[in-house]
Amino acid sequence: MTVDAMTVDETTRTVTPARAAAELELKREEFRLAVRMGLIRTTPLPDRDEAVRDRGGGRARAPERRPVERAELDRLKAAPDFPDGLRERVRAVGAGEAAGLLSITPDRFARLARTGHLSPVRFYLNRYRSVIWLYVAAEVTSFGEEHPALLGGRLPAEVREREAAGEDLRARNWRSRHLALLLRGTDDPWVRAAAVASLLDPVQVAEVVDDPYERGHLDRLRPPPPPGFPVSGAAYEVAERLVRADDPDEILWHRVSLALALDEARAVCQAPHPGERPRPAATEPEVVPVPVSDAGVVRPSDVAPAGGPVRRPAVRARARRGAPPPGRAAARAPGVRRPGLLDRLRRSLPGRTGGGGGWGERRDWG
Secondary structure, three states: OOHHHHHHHHOEEOOOHHHHHOOOOOOOOHHHHHHHOOOOOOOHHHHHHHHHHHOOOOOOOOOOHHOOOOHHHHHHOOOOOHHHHHHOOEEOHHHHHHHHHHHHHHHHHHHHHOOOOOOOEEEEEOOOEEEEEEEEEHHHHHHHHHHHHHHHOOOOOOHHHHHHOOOOEEEHHHHHHHHHHHHHHOHHHHHHHHHHHHOOOOHHHHHOOOOOHHHHHHHHHHOOOOOOOOOOOOHHHHHHHHHOOOOHHHHHHHHHHHHHHHHHHHHHEEEOOOOOOOOOOOOEEEEOOOEEEEOOOOHHHHHHOOOOOOOOOOEEEOOOOOOOOOOOOOOOOOOOOOHHHHHHHHOOOOOOOOOOOOOOOOOOOO
């Protein structure tokens, strides 16, 4: 096959996202959500993405901005319920319409959503800077079919107690879902680590990632803000608070997840200095069983309740790191090992004093 023939074949077997959305009869937001939910498979551009990362700048193209193979479009259009079925699976509704789907009052739906029974898929801020949460209509309907007892009568005592305590899990559930969608869109370990880091405050990231070149690399790979994210002003400050982990146990969860993700990324290649290519791992990684979920985060069984010890989960790939390249953090004296994950977490947890003590110490989580 000639070069010209290969070029023609490459350009005709894929279509742009806009063209794919039009052929699938989806709006732009519906197409983006369908890709994030894994309903539409897009094709990465390895050559272009690698070239960008090797130069040390820019983020990889988001999954919903990648081309779609013609075969994928044919598969979706061959479904017996196309196009209505695909459109319904990505239809997002507000709280009022969701309550209508369940035949309950908006107040009852809000109580169920705040206590974590339904997870938002998107949010936006209206002109009054109020947060409007959106839910997948198909998931709302499925919830009603699976939990009819929650749709009528008095809510269970546990739900009422959590509501009385002021619990509101909508933002936290959205963050968890958003992270899962980000991780689903890439196999690059550094991009996956950057996705976890995006949910943490920069101060938290700096306490886990002590290498400034690694922090810079994570920042360059940071995923773009969610669609409709405000760019400035008071609305930006409100939205910024929603995308950052705020509960102490949630923060700890993501800190541990970030440390584990970094271990996997370092086993593949080292973070590059400005203007240089990523370095491969110093040695062949040792494959170890991993108690990590498909979403790429630590299982609940690996993190003890607040105040108890944190067990360090195993990781899939861990390599012995060679000597740090020139210009990295100050070299350690011979025989002095790099602080381990638990050492770093002990040192940086809120309320941790500089003195000794064990994990059983009481901590002030604020």
